[in-house]
Amino acid sequence: MPSARSTTVRDLRRSNRSRTLWALYLHGPLTYQEVATATGVSLATVSNVIGDLLRTGAVVEVGSEGSNGGRPRGLFHIRSDFGYVLGVDVGETAVMVELFDLGMRALASHRSLTRHSRLDPDEVVEQVIEGIEAVVAESDVDESDVLGVGVGVPGLVERRPADVGAHDVAGATEAVVYDQSIGWGTVPIERMLRDRTALPLVVDNGANTLGQAERWFGAAKDRGNAIIVLLGAGVGASIVSTPDGDTGAFAAELGHTKVVAGGRECVCGAKGCLEAYAGADAIVSRYDHLKRRTRAADPREVEERTLAILAAADSDHVATQVVDELVEYLGVGLGNLVNLFTPERIVIGGWLGHALDDSVLPRIRAAVGENALARPFERLDLVRAQLGTDAVALGAATLPVAEFLHSGGVRARSAAATHPQAAEPLA
Numbered sequence: 001m002p003s004a005r006s007t008t009v010r011d012l013r014r015s016n017r018s019r020t021l022w023a024l025y026l027h028g029p030l031t032y033q034e035v036a037t038a039t040g041v042s043l044a045t046v047s048n049v050i051g052d053l054l055r056t057g058a059v060v061e062v063g064s065e066g067s068n069g070g071r072p073r074g075l076f077h078i079r080s081d082f083g084y085v086l087g088v089d090v091g092e093t094a095v096m097v098e099l100f101d102l103g104m105r106a107l108a109s110h111r112s113l114t115r116h117s118r119l120d121p122d123e124v125v126e127q128v129i130e131g132i133e134a135v136v137a138e139s140d141v142d143e144s145d146v147l148g149v150g151v152g153v154p155g156l157v158e159r160r161p162a163d164v165g166a167h168d169v170a171g172a173t174e175a176v177v178y179d180q181s182i183g184w185g186t187v188p189i190e191r192m193l194r195d196r197t198a199l200p201l202v203v204d205n206g207a208n209t210l211g212q213a214e215r216w217f218g219a220a221k222d223r224g225n226a227i228i229v230l231l232g233a234g235v236g237a238s239i240v241s242t243p244d245g246d247t248g249a250f251a252a253e254l255g256h257t258k259v260v261a262g263g264r265e266c267v268c269g270a271k272g273c274l275e276a277y278a279g280a281d282a283i284v285s286r287y288d289h290l291k292r293r294t295r296a297a298d299p300r301e302v303e304e305r306t307l308a309i310l311a312a313a314d315s316d317h318v319a320t321q322v323v324d325e326l327v328e329y330l331g332v333g334l335g336n337l338v339n340l341f342t343p344e345r346i347v348i349g350g351w352l353g354h355a356l357d358d359s360v361l362p363r364i365r366a367a368v369g370e371n372a373l374a375r376p377f378e379r380l381d382l383v384r385a386q387l388g389t390d391a392v393a394l395g396a397a398t399l400p401v402a403e404f405l406h407s408g409g410v411r412a413r414s415a416a417a418t419h420p421q422a423a424e425p426l427a
């Protein structure tokens with residue numbers, strides 16, 4: 001057993017390394033002085049920590065900054081090829097797997113359509129494993145250089161004690177997924193994947209991974225209070241309520257908050273949910289209803305049909321009405337969020353969000369204004385997401401990056417990922 005004192009010293013070193021890495025990752029390249037200012041760690045300690053990280057290769061000197069005639073000061077950054085991360089987007093009709101370097105440059109991607117009209121856990125696991133193997137092979141990255149795999153899934157993600165198994169470590173937990181809308185009762189997705197790959201895994205809700213990507217690199221960067229809304233077949237949200245870039249966001253099942261008492265039936269079984277009015281499925285079935293079509297839409301055609309309806313909003317009066325209703329109900333749903341959380345910014349993302357015409361966003365903001373209290377609405381801006389429709393996979397890939405930064409630059413292996421104390425430190 002290590003003594004309490006050596007544990008404390010080690011924890012402090014880890015904490016200093018972690019704070020330094022976070023500062024460099026989110027704001028680098030930085031000088032020693034800038035890291036010290038950003039982290040509140042003393043200049044002498046920062047210089048030692050960066051010295052360590054330079055030796056391990058996690059950090060690299062990328063140039064220097066002139067210092068008013070004095071000695072030029074070195075600029076340091078995370079070395080982008082120090083390790084690689086994978087991001088997985090388990091979408092409504094397809095599974096996307098992408099491989100990134102630590103600079104979040106996409107090096108390979110693989111997309112496979114689901115065969116079933118509803119997501120099937122076993123099929124999803126097959127697709128994820130196939131995608132991981134494909135992108136690792138395509139990118140020529142050594143699997144031992146992969147820091148981890150982040151997986152963005154629909155529904156509620158909870159952690160529970162891990163089942164005893166080959167990888168089990170006392171106190172370990174694993175992610176399970178509940179999604180009433182797609183009939184996922186208690187799917188032990190992490191264990192199912194862990195049985196098939198030795199790579200470290202981190203699972204989170206897809207809207208939350210999109211939110212993390214937008215917080216780190218996109219429209220919610222440096223915003224302490226923001227809500228990132230994922231509009232697709234379903235409706236999700238990630239709510240950021242602290243000023244820290246790395247923590248403090250949670251996923252909200254916005255799609256299943258009620259906008260009409262006793263309203264339309266929702267896929268979750270309840271009535272009047274926002275998703276039954278503002279999701280892509282709802283847009284297509286509303287359009288068909290108004291056109292007096294009765295054929296049920298194939299889920300795999302929903303995206304294409306939704307895009308066609310949005311594109312026809314100028315010329316087809318039924319499409320116009322559908323978009324008007326979409327704006328109105330989003331106004332109610334998002335207005336409730338504004339009253340609850342007083343965000344300074346709402347970011348609209350997801351493939352449906354990206355497909356909305358530029359003229360629609362100000363109309364959504366105005367509709368929010370009709371439903372929110374004046375004071376919280378005053379300071380609200382509403383913008384489109386910046387990172388494109390692949391941002392769920394990108395965001396999922398930030399999950400293992402966050403683990404790496406939190407651990408102070410530890411390259412976790414396999415089940416040790418969730419137990420940094422069991423992994424080999426770099427220095």
Ligand SMILES: [Zn+2]
Nearest residue numbers: 256266268273
């Ligand atoms: Zn619902």
